[in-house]
Amino acid sequence: MTALGDVRRRRIDELAARAGQVSEGEGGVSLTKSAVRRLRRDPVAIIGAVIVVVFLVVAAFAPFLAPRDPLAQTLLSEIRPGFIPGSQEGFPLGVDNLGRDLLSRLIWGSRQSLLIGVVATVLGVIVGMALGVLAGAFGGWVDSVVMRFVDIVLSIPSLLMAISISVLLGQNQYALMIAIAVTQVPIFARLLRGSMLGQRRSDYAVAAQALGIRKSRIVFGHVLPNSLSPVIVQATLSLATAIIEAAALSFLGLGDPDLARPEWGAMLASAQGFLSIRPELAVYPALCIIIVALGFTLLGEALREALDPKFRR
């Protein structure tokens, strides 16, 4: 063990260990089924799921839902220094500082936020899981090397890490996604490793070994599927973090420079200059970010409880 981030690491490992206890369902019902049943009874899960589903639907059907072209500067002629027209006929939420319909931009913005959040999280999960499987399946010196590397990445605070990577890769939406993904990698790597180490010692893994089943089959067929629940929970929570972090990087001027793609973080950042004239320009995108982040957090917390044997009653 190394000194660094010991506490942060211990927390991740605790989560992994707790979820690692899940190995069987209750009373003949499969784990997944009993988790789904508990989720359906949990109001927190329902609120979270509703928010997430609405967000997904809006993002998917943005072209049909948006009343106007998010890029058309329809009301540009009415904008004067110190005045931006508010809500009016045909523009329910008013227009932004360039005369574009705010509602349409918010609807289109959901796409970009979803894309950044999902891609960054999926990247983080894939790379983190690859490292975690490597460490968890082989153990020994492979485990040491992988985990030392993960510790080093974990020792740089995530915002600083994201800033460094964005600066390096230049300003584009892919850089933004990669920057956020890198900050997530160590979390997933540790989580999966811890969870797999717990599973490897479990009875069924030992039994499979005694039966002479090939190691790769034990790892991928038995241990890995049973180690996934903490990863699923963390991925849901990470979607919230990714969306908030994308907004932060946009605010720092490291976001997507392509203004043709409306994005909540960028909208929020560019509205700061007009806060005293029309605070709504910042408030609406901020509300969108808060609600969606809240939705993913609620869903993630509910999933954690549903998949955690400690809460199973």
Added chain:
Amino acid sequence: MARFIARRLLQLIPILLGLSVLLFAWLRALPGGPAQAALGERATPEAIAQYNELFGLDEPLIVQYLRFLGRAGRLDFGTSARTGRPVTTEFLERMPGTIELTIFAMIFAIGVGIPLGYLAARRHGSWLDSASVIGSLLGVAIPVFFLAYLLRLAFAVELGWLPGSGRQDVRMDATRITNFYVLDGLLTREWDAAWDAVLHLILPAIALGTIPLAIIVRITRASVLDVVNEDYVRTANAKGLARDTVRRRHILRNALLPVSTTIGLQTGLLLSGAVLTETVFSFGGVGSALYDAIFARDYALLQGFVLMLAIMYVLVNLLVDISYGFLDPRVRVR
């Protein structure tokens, strides 16, 4: 205990080496390399060649890395392209501001968070409990810079109750000793200067303290709920100990263990994560310097600051671990 600390200190070495390799590679990988980074985009090829020769950038990578390591060991990170001053000087001048801000933010987060979390757990299921749970979820979901802007707009711009930017009124002719403005004011007995610096800290500290506050409330609540159901609490109650004694010595003391970890962890994060808040309040700390450096593409400063902040973060985490060893003897054994 001494062995525990020594072992932890030794374990720092590979981490620091790893960090230095990462940052060295980072500077190499910049578009155009370090020469272009230092000379700007319009530098001529001759100037770049000259720069490379001057700074030994034409030598083998390993030699360059060792030289970089040597300079980093002496905390020499070159000069800032934006201000023309040594990066380390900039850092030392600005860090006190960020430390002050972090301390105030943590005082806010702990002072409100622990009592609130404790009360929420004691009145489990009440409106206060629900409100604190919802509040702590919101506190994590709200983008910090947006909250900072709202606070500034409401309390500095519209109401005018508190100053909204800087660390001290520029008209205040304060004497500087340590660059901790509040401390300086107290040391020199310039009470008005100290008070003015405190006023400048309030809004940024609240903005910065929101996330730790939300997390502390959550952890305190969860951990008190856990402890209340422990056998030793039932035993203590059963043997007729005074209620206050049980609360103080049995519940609170054990419940605060995980909270202390969180506090340490968040303190480390705040020291490095104040970029957003400091930028909104134009607070002259490390964070706003990082923001300026991003825009000016001031790579030397970025690299030096990131490395020094990462080292501070590692050291704070180490302190947390060591203090945890004091608080919970079980940790030392492992």
